[in-house]
Amino acid sequence: MTQGITGATGQFHTKACKEYGTRMVAGVTPGKGGTSFEDIPVFDSVEKRCGRPRPTPASSTCRRPLPPTPSWNRRTRACLWSSAITEGVPVQDMMRVKRYLKERGTVLVGPNCPGVITPGECKIGIMPGHIHKRGTIGVISRSGTLTYEAVDQLTRLGMGQSTCVGIGGDPIRGLNFVDVLDRFNDDDETEAVVLIGEIGGSAEQDAADWIRAHMKKPVVGFIVGQTAPPGKRMGHAGAIISGGKGTAAEKVEALRGAGVHMAPSPADIGQTMKEALG
Template identity: 50%
Template sequence: MSVLVDENTRVVVQGITGGEGKFHTEQMMDYGTNVVAGAVPGRGGQEVAGVPVYDTVHEAAREEDANASVVFVPPAFAGDAVFEALDSPVDLVVAITEGIPTQDMSRVYRRLQETDTHLVGPNCPGVITPGVAKLGILPGNIFSEGDVGLVSRSGTLTYQVVDNLTERGIGQTTAIGIGGDPIIGTDFIGALEQFEADTDTEAVVMCGEIGGEDEEEAARYISQYMDTPVVGFIAGRTAPPGKRMGHAGAIVSGSGTGTAESKINALEDASVPVGDTPEEVADYVEDII
C-alpha cells in the first residue's frame, strides 16, 4: 500500500505552460505518473506534452476526473493557485513553489481548515510512491519499492536518507517532503497519521531540522499514538541561535525549544532512536526491519 499517492492518482499541473511546469510535467510522466491535465488561466485549449490545458483547476478536474494538483506557479501568484485548488474537487494539492508570501499562506491555511483536502508544501519536493507515481521534483531513480515511510522538512536530506536506504536494499512505501516554510499544509503529525494507518508501512523515518516545535509535538504524538516504529534525524546541530539555516522555518529563537538538542531529547524520550548521520539512520532502520 501507500499514502496520499497511488495508481489511482490523476494529476492536474497548475502552471504547466511555464518552464518549470513543463519540464517537471514531462519528468513526472516519464516516471509513470498519470498527468491528465494542466491548468493555466487564459491558456485553455492548448496542449503541453500531449496534456490538455484548461483555464481552471475546477474545469480540469471535471473534464479529466483529476483528483490531485501540483503547483508550479511563481510565488506572487502561487497562493491564489493553491486557494483555487482547495476550492476544486481535488483531494490532494502539492505546492512546490518556494517563496510564497507568509500573508498569502496565512489566508490559504485558514481556508484549508475548512476543507478535507490534503495540502503538501509549499516549498517542498513533493510526494512519491516508488514505482507508481511522483508529484513534484523528487529524483525518482533513487527510490525503491518497500515498506519504510519517510517524512522530511528538507528535500536534500530526503534524497540523502533515501539513497542510503536504497543502497541497503530497504525500499519505501511513500516519501513525503512537507517543506520548511513557517506555514505549511501537512505537518509531521499529519504525515505520521497517514503512515500509522498504512498496514504495509513497517517503519517510518522522520527527518527534521532546527526551528519551531513541530518535531517536539511529533514526538509527543509518537509516544501516545504510534505503534509503528520511528527513526529520527535532526539537521542543524551546529547552528548558532538566531541564525536561519536554509529554510524560513529553520531559526532558533533562544527560548529553549526549537534547538537540535531539544528535538533530539524529545524524540529519544519517545523511544525514537535519532541518527547522528543519514547513514546511521539507515543502520537503525535496518535493525528494526
C-alpha cells in the first residue's frame, strides 16, 4: 500500500514502485476513497482497505508536516503500516508508533528514509531503481542521498547489491544499524556491507561494538558531517552533536577500531569496498 497516492509525489513513486515489480495492492488518501490510480484502488484510510487495523507492507510518502491535532494525525497513523519515508513526525508520536509496532511484531523502516530495495525483486520507497543491480553487497545508511551515491558507485564498479536499507536520520527510528547488520551477517546472499552514518547520537558506536563482537563479513564505512561545528544540526533531526558527544571523529575512530574499512570521502565508498574485497 502507499499513502498520499493521489498527490504528485505519491503518484510518481507509486508508479515507479509498480513498474519495478512491486505489488501495489491499494493506495490511501483521505477524501479520495473510491477513486483509482494506475488501476490501484484508493481508500480513505488503511482501516477501510484492510477491514480492521493490521500491519500491511506499505510506503508513506507524505512530505510536509500536518497541523497538530489532539489525536494522532494522518501521517502518524500511516507509519503504523509503513516503510516510512515520512518526515517531520513529532518525536512523541514516533515513540508511540515504534512501541505500537514492536508490541505487534511488525518491522518499521524509517521514518525520514528512502525505504528498502532488493534489486530486481522489490522496492518500497523513493530510491531510483535503475541505479541498482542485483549482487552481494548490503547497504545501510542514515543518509538517503548518500545511499544512492554509494549504490551508483558500487554498480559502476560491477558490484551489485543484495538489499539496500535506508534507516533514516530521525532521533526515533525503527530498524537501526545493529538490526540490519545482524540480518546481513546471516544472509547467504550478502558478501560485504556498506555502512553510512552521520553525526549525532551513538548508533555508529553501537554498530562498532556489535561488529567487533559478531560481524563475519567485511564492512566499509563513511561518516557524514565531518566538518560540522558542535551544536549545529546538519540536515537531519538526529544529526546534531550535543554535549560534545556524537562527533564524526568519535564515530570514525570507533568503527575503524572495530575493523571497518573507512572511506576517506563519499566519492571513495565504492573503491574502498573494491579494495576491502581484494
